[in-house]
Amino acid sequence: MGKKQIETLVGLFVLLGALAIVFLALKAANLASFSFDATYGLSARFDNVGGLKVRAPVKSAGVTVGRIRSITFDDKNFQGVVSMQIDRRYRFPADTSAKILTSGLLGDQYVGLEPGGDDKNLNAGDAIKMTQSAVVLENLIGQMIYRKAAEGVKKEDKAGQ
Amino acid sequence: MNPLEVLAALGGRVLRLLQSLGHASFFFTELVRHIPAALRRFELAVVQIHAIGNLSLVIIVTSGTAVGGVLALQSYYALSRYGAAESVGLLVALSLLRELGPVLTALLFAGRAGTSLTAEIGLMKAGEQLAAMEMMAIDPRSRVLAPRFVAGIVSMPLLGAIFSAVGVVGAYVIAVLLIGIDSAAFWSQMQDGVDVVKDIGDGMVKTVVFGVAATFVALYMGYESNATPEGVAQATTRTVVVSSVAGLILDFLLTSLMFHTS
Numbered sequence: 001m002g003k004k005q006i007e008t009l010v011g012l013f014v015l016l017g018a019l020a021i022v023f024l025a026l027k028a029a030n031l032a033s034f035s036f037d038a039t040y041g042l043s044a045r046f047d048n049v050g051g052l053k054v055r056a057p058v059k060s061a062g063v064t065v066g067r068i069r070s071i072t073f074d075d076k077n078f079q080g081v082v083s084m085q086i087d088r089r090y091r092f093p094a095d096t097s098a099k100i101l102t103s104g105l106l107g108d109q110y111v112g113l114e115p116g117g118d119d120k121n122l123n124a125g126d127a128i129k130m131t132q133s134a135v136v137l138e139n140l141i142g143q144m145i146y147r148k149a150a151e152g153v154k155k156e157d158k159a160g161q
Numbered sequence: 162m163n164p165l166e167v168l169a170a171l172g173g174r175v176l177r178l179l180q181s182l183g184h185a186s187f188f189f190t191e192l193v194r195h196i197p198a199a200l201r202r203f204e205l206a207v208v209q210i211h212a213i214g215n216l217s218l219v220i221i222v223t224s225g226t227a228v229g230g231v232l233a234l235q236s237y238y239a240l241s242r243y244g245a246a247e248s249v250g251l252l253v254a255l256s257l258l259r260e261l262g263p264v265l266t267a268l269l270f271a272g273r274a275g276t277s278l279t280a281e282i283g284l285m286k287a288g289e290q291l292a293a294m295e296m297m298a299i300d301p302r303s304r305v306l307a308p309r310f311v312a313g314i315v316s317m318p319l320l321g322a323i324f325s326a327v328g329v330v331g332a333y334v335i336a337v338l339l340i341g342i343d344s345a346a347f348w349s350q351m352q353d354g355v356d357v358v359k360d361i362g363d364g365m366v367k368t369v370v371f372g373v374a375a376t377f378v379a380l381y382m383g384y385e386s387n388a389t390p391e392g393v394a395q396a397t398t399r400t401v402v403v404s405s406v407a408g409l410i411l412d413f414l415l416t417s418l419m420f421h422t423s
Contacts, residue, residue, distance in 0.1 A: 003204070006211045013215045017319025020326035021361070027348065028254045028329055029355040055356070 040124035049080035050134025097130035199307035209312030229331030262325035267371035275379035282383030283393035317372025
């Protein structure tokens with residue numbers, strides 16, 4: 001095989017490899033909608049972040065408007081601090097509230113933003129004041145068992161009278 | 162056996178292991194030192210990229226498609242029980258990009274390209290071609306070994322990327338065209354969960370590391386083989402065993418370093 005032919009084939013191979021990377025980046029990872037400066041940061045404090053994970057979506061009205069950037073623990077008020085990157089196209093009123101919700105019964109958790117009625121908007125770096133923690137299944141079950149037990153005691157009291 | 166003899170055998174074994182490790186690391190630094198020489202005469206490396214990369218394409222493409230398709234089929238059976246069949250694309254893409262793409266490419270690379278490198282260099286040594294080169298004041302490390310080393314490092318990431326890409330296409334064919342999962346859901350789930358830097362970037366880093374390791378093992382085994390037909394055969398076997406095991410161990414280490422969060 002001639003030298004030129006080998007060089008052409010190698011060029012083709014390198015091109016194929018580069019195309020594979022571009023395909024993966026664009027089609028599998030959606031690089032097109034991936035940008036660094038088209039977001040602004042917001043933070044929110046939760047008493048309990050539950051199973052929320054970094055890179056989980058932030059949704060409003062069911063539409064993904066941003067992602068969780070980091071989750072840290074504040075040891076002054078013992079709360080979880082969740083910082084979010086919100087798409088710059090979307091602005092929210094200053095009295096927006098944040099909730100940790102679950103997609104489906106046992107699905108992944110995400111942050112839901114519920115807009116308020118304030119005229120002023122949240123700016124980059126602002127903190128969301130009103131938050132509602134994640135529903136912890138164990139606590140819920142615990143409450144239910146406690147209530148059932150309490151009902152049982154009441155019935156026994158009535159029977160005794 | 163005398164307990165002292167057992168102790169001596171153990172000590173001798175450990176010492177020989179350390180000695181060969183030291184020998185290998187010297188060989189590695191020599192190889193790295195000769196990389197500039199190979200880059201200066203890049204046409205030598207191009208010929209080797211053809212031998213290592215181009216000729217491995219067929220096996221990489223066929224196994225990539227097959228692995229992607231089988232993964233899609235298998236994960237569909239499991240995921241459809243939970244009503245999450247659309248996540249097939251995400252599962253296949255993540256497993257290919259993070260683990261299977263780099264690791265399987267490294268294993269195939271060791272079998273397809275590593276063995277031929279070892280056999281070639283082992284026979285060159287057996288035929289005293291390397292010694293003849295040295296007689297002519299040509300350093301075989303910069304003329305023979307370094308271009309192959311560079312070619313291996315260049316080819317491996319490209320092969321890994323091609324493997325993952327055809328794997329995703331194979332999964333698309335099975336999941337969307339054959340099973341009938343919604344095409345838009347397939348892609349959007351995938352795009353939602355795959356990160357360019359964290360998943361694709363780290364996968365590429367893995368393939369580069371595996372490329373360095375597999376090529377180095379192949380060259381070392383060939384260069385250090387006994388100059389007999391038997392020696393070359395043993396060296397070729399050792400190349401496959403050592404580079405496969407090294408690839409799997411490196412993969413474990415890299416995975417625990419890269420993906421420990423989230």
